[in-house]
Amino acid sequence: MSTSITDAMFAVAATAIVVAQYFILRSTRRGMAFGGRRAAPLLEWMYAIVPALALVVVLAWTWRTMHPTGSSAGVTSSIVRTLS
Numbered sequence: 001m002s003t004s005i006t007d008a009m010f011a012v013a014a015t016a017i018v019v020a021q022y023f024i025l026r027s028t029r030r031g032m033a034f035g036g037r038r039a040a041p042l043l044e045w046m047y048a049i050v051p052a053l054a055l056v057v058v059l060a061w062t063w064r065t066m067h068p069t070g071s072s073a074g075v076t077s078s079i080v081r082t083l084s
Contacts, residue, residue, distance in 0.1 A: 006066060007066075010062065010063065010066065014059055017055055017059065021051075021052045021055065024048055024052070025048055025049070025052070028044060028045065028047075028048040031044075032044060
């Protein structure tokens with residue numbers, strides 16, 4: 001069920017996540033530029049980018065759950081009726 005308050009809360013949370021991920025990626029880039037150890041830069045980037053991509057998936061899934069389309073709502077309701 002989508003309401004304007006839930007949409008606003010989602011937008012605030014998504015904005016906070018985007019800002020936080022920006023600072024995480026920026027600090028990763030700076031740390032790699034000034035750090036003494038240069039053994040595994042790909043691994044360091046993976047530790048920064050993989051969680052960011054996972055958050056994108058979670059945000060997309062949450063948005064889709066908040067705003068179901070007509071076809072997916074019908075499928076969900078038929079599954080619930082079948083299980084009841």
